[in-house]
Every structure is written in C-alpha cells, then in structure tokens.
Amino acid sequence: MSVLVYTEHAEGKFKKSSFEVVSYGAAIAQQLGTNLVALSIGNVSSDELNKLAQYGASKILSVSEDAYKSFVNQAYGAVIAQAAQKEGANVVVLSASFSGKGLAPRVAVKLNAAYVDGAVSLPDTTNGFMVRKGAFSGKAFADVSISSENKVIALMPNAYKVVENSQNPNVEAFTPVAGSNDFATMIKEIVRASDKVSLPDAELVVSAGRGMKGPENWGMIEELAQLLGAATACSKPVSDAHWRPHSEHVGQTGIAVSPNLYIAIGISGAIQHLAGVSSSKVIVVINKDPEAPFFKAADYGIVGDAFEVVPQLISAIKEFKAVNA
C-alpha cells in the first residue's frame, strides 16, 4: 500500500499546486500509515525533482522518455495508472488543475477507483473513507463516501497549505508501456501569457465588472493587480461583451476561484457571480451603490465610485509597499 501523487510542471518547474498535492498526499499517507510516492512526467531536472522530497515524498518516479515530453491526456492517464499499480497505491492524488481535471477521471476508470473531484480538505478516515468537495458551484459542500478499494482525488488549488516535511530525495526512473491509442492527439502550440498570474492558482485576485463602463478603463484594474501580484478576473457580461477574454470570467458558469483575497470592483454580486467566488477567504467590494448585493457577501467594502477609489487604492498600496519594503 502507498499513496501516489501526480505532480504537474510547466516547462520543467513544478507549480505551487504540485507542492500542495504533495503536502496533501503526505498527510493522507500519514493517516493511513504508509508512504508517499510522487510521479513526474516529462523532462524535469533532478534538482527540481528533489524539491518534491521537501514536502514529504519518500520516493519520486520520473518518466523522461521523449514521447512523454509534452502533455497528452490519454498517455499521461495511462502512465499514472501504471505507476499506481506498480507502487500498489490505492490512493492517487492529482491537482484539480485544467489538465488534472481531464486526467483524473481516466485514471479512475483504469483503476476501477471512485473519483472525488475538487476535494477541499483531507479525507476523514475514522469510519471508512470520506472526502469533502465543493458542490452546486460554490453554494454547498458535499461529503462523498467511498466504498471502493482504489480512490482517486483531485485537490482544489489553494485548498490545502503547502507543508514542509523533508525526506531524503530518492528519484527512480520509470518506464511506462504505451497503449494502442495513447498518442493520437498532438499539441500544435502552447500560448502562455507569461507575465500574468494564472487565475485558478492565484492567491490574490482583482476582479471588475460592468461598472467599469468599457474595456478602455481596465488600465487601473491591471495596474492594481500588478502592484499586488494578483490575477485579473471579470464578471460574465464583461467577457460576453469581449471587454476581457473568456478565460477571466469567474462565477457559476466561469472559473471558480478561492484566493486569499478577492477584490470586486463595479460588480453587483449576482448569485451566479457569487457562486464562483464565495469560497475566497477575504472579499473586498468597491461599488458605488450601497444596496449592491455583493456587500452582503463581503468582509470589507467601500461605497464609492471606482474611478475615484481605485486610483486612491493604487497610491495607498504603493505607499504601503514603500514603507514595508
């Protein structure tokens, strides 16, 4: 028995969500009295692989064959399942990242495992095996009880804190066996806006809505976000009107986020918007209408015109940074 985690990387560097997954997997391994194996696929340097040991992986499997250099959903799913079988792992953990969401169900089917997507806390193993996940698009939580021997869990980004738990690095090469149809798809291009913080993993998010009047007014939103090291987001009508890209749309029909800080500017706080942001730890609302429903879901608020408040907020943060640098 063991616990296996799949650790995603971007261009050879592990993401924060991968360290979250390792920390989470290590805690489950401890609960079950077993050890944690981390799996990495694609070319990752040994220095980078060794980082996984810092968070509790006592063994690190690395697949470095050329065929596996870039992400192929079907092929990677097969590798993860094979690694689980090889290690006798009956709990497999991935990040509920975009890629993880596509992979995990395939792994679960291969392993005849129950699959819990979007887990928000550690399993309760006192009486069986129960995992809490978000449901109804942030309006509720559901506890899923698993009866199968094998389990696959996709952990929500930002839901579990990275914990240092140093082990001796122990990297082992792993050579998977490719299935008949594993490499049917091919990546033609990857486009990354590298200067921006990615929204689903962001710890801080600055979001704006129709109150901004038009796309030409997003300069101050971007400036505020950049100053804070935050990702930018928007409400649905804003992306529908093509003021901002669809990838920034948060809410029930957009991306669900759970940052430490969510700043909502000129957003009314419709139920569909709140659904995707209500699990943020702290919410700040800036809106000129004191009756805006968002104030009911906020921790801090300023009733005022965004065109006056945001520039002031930018200078206040600059000042704060200058003092606290």
Place this chain on the structure above:
Amino acid sequence: MKILVCISNVPDTTTKINFTDDHKSFVSNGVTFIINPYDEIALTRALEISEANAGSTVTVIHVGDASAEPTIRKALAIGATDAVRINANARDAFFVASQIANYAKEQGFDLILTGRESIDYNGAQVASMIGELLNIPSISIVKSLTLDGTTVTLEREIEGGKEVISCPLPLVASASEGMAEPRIAGMRGIMSARTKTLAVIEPSDVPALQTITNYDKPAPRSQVKLVNVDDVKGLVTLLNQEAKVI
C-alpha cells in the same frame, strides 16, 4: 458526421440551494431545471458543425428519469435531430459515463461533446470517462473546436494560457465558454421538437463506487466592515493588519 451531445438537467442558476434536515439530499421542490449551461454551448457547436457538413446528425443523450423530458425537449427545440434518455437514476459520473459509452459503442459516433462540468455536482468527470471507456482521446475544457476533414483542432484552457491540439476523430471533448454562443429555441423549433424521436432505453448494470452522505452550506460571512471612501488607506491597513492578506 454523427455527433452525440450529453445533456444534464440542473437547477437554474438563480436557485437558492437547500437540503433536507438530515443533510442527505437536495430539495428539488419548487426548483426550475434547465439544460446545463455548458451543455448548451456544446449543443450549439454540434449544430454549427452539422449544418456545415451535409448529412450530419446531432443526437442528445440524457441519463435520468422522465422528469428531465422538458429539458430534453428543449434541446430538440434548439435543433438536435433526435434524443435518447437512459431511464435510470444518475447515481454518479461513472454510472452516467458507462451508460453513454455503451450506447455510443453500439451507434458509433464521430464526435461526442459534453459540458466542461455540470453546475450542480461540478464533477468534470463524464467526458474523460467516456473517452477512457471507449479508448478514444478526450480533451477537457475546450474553448474552440474546428473540424477539417477528419482532423479536429481544439484549443484547451491551461493555467495562464491555452494549448492548441490536433486530434483525429473519433473524439470526446468537454465544452467551455467561448466554443459557441448558445442558441435559443425559436417557435418553429419548439413546434418541431414535439414530433422528434425521444427514445427511452433501459440502463445496463453498473456498480456504484461512491455516495454523497452529507451536504452542508458554507458558513455565512460576518457583517461587512465598511471603510469610508475618504479613508482608502484605512482599507490597506485593515487588509494588512487584520485580514493579513497583503
């Protein structure tokens, strides 16, 4: 092109979610059900592809009981060719995916589309599971899908960017915002939907691996702390010292 679109029947987005006193089930009394918004996007894209390729069909499939028939009829009104309902209680995503994969195996579809996730259980599970069960590629959270002969080019969301993928048919894809602008049903569509085929098929036997044993609502937030508009600096201080988020 034979296209299959998977439709789930979900509470309207404005629904206030409530559970029974024992926290074991969702109270659906008085709730309006709709086509899952992402499935509407998938359906629209399927119709666009079918219109551009003469002789194509778009079948919608739903796993669930008869209460979903108005939603299925709505998909027919939007323009699907015909519909299938697998008459079963959709216990979990694996059950749903297995039923759909079995049907697809018999019928042979070129393209299977789902929504990126259902807005009730948010699983994002069904598409990949169908792909695995049929041993065909699955691409999740797709914001653009174009067909050129038998090759499909897809753009999938990744953290901080996108990936452009080329893939042969057959294939499963889950639709996200951007793939199409959902269509609404016109009067003619609504009239013709009444006479379109809605076949009802009994499910195959699939074991359940999991059950939801408890639901909770998030704890309500405490009252908002309002900062005066003349004291924006005060907000920064609160965020730093009280909330400790900056």
